[in-house]
Amino acid sequence: MTAARSGARRRRSPAFLIGLTSIALLLFTGFCALGVWQVQRLAWKRDLIARIDARIHAAPVSTPASASQADEYRRVTATGTFLHGKAALVQASTIRGPGFWVLTPLRRADGTILFVNRGFVPDRRAAYNRPYGEVRVTGLLRLTEPGGGFLRANDPAADRWYSRDVAAIARSRNLAAANYFIDAQASAARGYPVGGLTVLRFPNNHLQYAITWFALAAMTVAGYIIVMRQTGKDRRP
Known part of the structure; x- marks a missing residue:
């Protein structure tokens, strides 16, 4: 009698299973979207670094009347x-x-x-x-x-x-x-002001971020499978 009651308590209601599936799907979709976004950011950052590297090593040109992001650096x-x-x-x-x-x-x-x-x-x-x-x-x-x-x-x-x-x-x-x-740029003259201190190092951690988000998506799937398997065992007579 006690075992039968314990088994009945362990059975998950359909509402619980639907809610669990919805949450897992929402988390999986969100983590994958963030991972894809970081992959896109990675491509953008690499392109930005390549373009800026080309600009800073090019011969100087005359100053424009106004500037946009395409002119920076x-x-x-x-x-x-x-x-x-x-x-x-x-x-x-x-x-x-x-x-x-x-x-x-x-x-x-x-x-x-x-x-x-x-x-x-x-x-x-x-x-x-x-x-x-x-x-x-x-x-x-x-x-x-x-x-x-x-x-x-x-x-x-x-x-x-x-x-x-x-x-x-x-x-x-x-x-x-x-x-x-x-x-x-830096001047040959001694003393202040000291020029040539423009920071040209751009952090590029997007690959690590992408791996983290995709790993969380995989963990969400793994956790969902484990819970569903355990629920299936609990429902067996």
């Missing part, structure tokens, strides 16, 4: 005069430690303004080189970084910048500038 060159009095210090975290980027407007002969990230200084009071007269700048084209940094919004009123937001910095200095800036 392209090597460019520009000639003009620095407006040192309108430079902005933007908070930076580099291989040299925390400090600031010196973002200085460059006025070209035709009057257009380009912002140049001349490089790194360790603090706001650091003395750095200020070349006057016509200069030639070569570096990597970078798109503007609107908004601010992580959990920190740019504060134009206090002249505190946590991202290289070209449009906001230009407005605060009554300038009209292109929608990008140039990361200047």
Whole structure:
């Protein structure tokens, strides 16, 4: 009598089996979708790395009037005069430690303004080189970084910048500038600012993520099969 009651308690209702199947199917579909997405991201990241590698090793070209994502990390060159009095210090975290980027407007002969990230200084009071007269700048084209940094919004009123937001910095200095800036390459001159610190290493963990999601999908199937087999045993008289 006791064994018969125990067997009856172990029997799963049809509603339970339907619910279990639905949950397993939902998890399996979701994990597979995430795995496929990571495979697509892997292909995109590899293509991005290949394109950027080709750009940074190409001969520099003239700066465009405006830029899009298709132009980012392209090597460019520009000639003009620095407006040192309108430079902005933007908070930076580099291989040299925390400090600031010196973002200085460059006025070209035709009057257009380009912002140049001349490089790194360790603090706001650091003395750095200020070349006057016509200069030639070569570096990597970078798109503007609107908004601010992580959990920190740019504060134009206090002249505190946590991202290289070209449009906001230009407005605060009554300038009209292109929608990008140039990361200047390293200079032969000693002292600050230190150029050539553009980070060109892009994390590419999408293959590991894809394997993880597909493994979870396989575990979901395995767990479902085990539960269904155990349920089948419990239903035997």
